[in-house]
Amino acid sequence: MDLCSLCEIKLTTENDSREHIIPNSIGGRRKIKGFLCQNCNSTTGAEWDTELSKQLNPLCLIFFIQRERGSPPSQTFKTTEGRSLTLHSKGGMSPAKVSFEEVTVDGKSSIRIFARDIKEAKSILKGVKNKHPTINIEQLVSDLLPTEEYHSGMLEFDLAFGGPKSGKALVKSALCLAHSAGVASSSCEQAIEYLRRDGNPCFGYYNEQDLVENRPLNIPLHCVAIQGDPDSGLLLGYVEYFGIQRMVVCLSENYVGSKISKSYAIDPVKGAELSLNIRIPLNLKDVYAAYNYEKYDPIKMQQCFEAVIPVALAMSETRERDRVISEAVKFAFKNCGANEGDLITDAQYKKLCQLMAEKLAPYLLRHKQP
Structure with missing residues (x-):
């Protein structure tokens, strides 16, 4: 041996x-x-x-690398706008930490929560009640409207x-x-x-x-x-x-x-x-x-990076497009009023299209020409 x-x-x-x-x-x-x-x-x-x-x-x-075992760990990066976002191995980003802000428009107050999912948003609301004990938490939870947004800055990598x-x-x-x-x-x-x-x-x-x-x-x-x-x-x-x-x-x-x-x-x-x-x-x-x-030569290293980074950008765009479409379809069917296996009525069809359009809007607006 x-x-x-x-x-x-x-x-x-x-x-x-x-x-x-x-x-x-x-x-x-x-x-x-x-x-x-x-x-x-x-x-x-x-x-x-x-x-x-x-x-x-x-x-x-x-680059969404493929391992034999496990996945690359999620990692938090700063953006050029100063925000902290966590990048995940399966694609997509989420806020690095949960937070909320109170917004007043035309005399009406609302709470905007930055969270990774609904469960995390609900936990934030419990903290809001400590500050505003008269708030009806149950009503706020039922009124939660999840939305997605795209940041306009670039991620900064070391x-x-x-x-x-x-x-x-x-x-x-x-x-x-x-x-x-x-x-x-x-x-x-x-x-x-x-x-x-x-x-x-x-x-x-x-x-x-x-x-x-x-x-x-x-x-x-x-x-x-x-x-x-x-x-x-x-x-x-x-x-x-x-x-x-x-x-x-x-x-x-x-x-x-x-x-x-x-x-x-x-x-x-x-x-x-x-x-x-x-x-x-x-x-x-x-x-x-x-x-x-x-x-x-640092210039040549930059050229090496520029030769392969378009691959990452194309992969990221394809994954995001597929994710958005898939989630929009699931959300629309779940909330259009039709049960699984039912034939869709005209009213449900219109509702389905409306819900899909609402879910797709942030993605489509992101690709709209200025």
């Missing part, structure tokens, strides 16, 4: 684990055995992979990426792929020194040129690649997340095995594996330059 690549304990059928090459938390699927013991798998997952997924969670949400924990997660991915290709982890001295003993980071940001030769359009892909050349003594890795964050990794400066080139790539939106040609034509000088941020 193999040894654990991190703690070097002998792996057995009892303590061996299935390690994702790319973490499940960001959409990875392929797993290998004989790489980490269960304890190291659990520890690095909780520490390194969790930090990686936390930093990439905004992208996981806006796409900062880096640090020792997420750095170790990406180096672990490259080491994992190398192991799956038959390269002993013990021969990847640069990666081992960094992962086991907190040595110098052996990765750097790289977008000087596109290393994916057949990059598919409009796919925010994840990929991991390794390339070993005994002539140069370099065993290099390349890791990319969402087509945006791109890093090179030096696993070894003393590689003596046969020439090797392997990659694993996935479309995290569909969960489908991709076949990519990835070349890493770098020498040691290039690698050190990447370590010193000399191979990173």
Whole structure:
């Protein structure tokens, strides 16, 4: 049996684990055995992979990534208008916190509640009664009229990426792929020194040129690649997340095995594996330059982002349209006066159309030309 690549304990059928090459938390699927013991798998997952997924969670949400297990956690963002909204993995947003305001129009007072659902709105009304004890809460509850509105501002995302924990997660991915290709982890001295003993980071940001030769359009892909050349003594890795964050990794400066080139790539939106040609034509000088941020261009990173963000916008628009139509139809049928299975009368048909129009109005107005 193999040894654990991190703690070097002998792996057995009892303590061996299935390690994702790319973490499940960001959409990875392929797993290998004989790489980490269960304890190291659990520890690095909780520490390194969790930090990686936390930093990439905004992208996981806006691209609606597909996980094997679970969903990306909802996350609250500020808008350019200063509001706080929570973005959910299944689409849609809700107020980050419940609140209410009293509005007076033409001498008539009303209460406007910002809540995620009717249940939450009702709980707010109980607090209103403490301030206005003469209010008829039961009447207010029965008069609740749920409405939806679209904010006009833009969500502000922090796409900062880096640090020792997420750095170790990406180096672990490259080491994992190398192991799956038959390269002993013990021969990847640069990666081992960094992962086991907190040595110098052996990765750097790289977008000087596109290393994916057949990059598919409009796919925010994840990929991991390794390339070993005994002539140069370099065993290099390349890791990319969402087509945006791109890093090179030096696993070894003393590689003596046969020439090797392997990659694993996935479309995290569909969960489908991709076949990519990835070349890493770098020498040691290039690698050190990447370590010193000399191979990173923020303008090119912005271009990478702009190449895939239309995918997220189109997906979001399609999901919202389908959601609005579905909820409008359900609401209209529920409140038009017809029972399930009944033939609809002319009056019920008119009521049904009216209710659907009312429910669709905010969405349609949002798309109205100025």
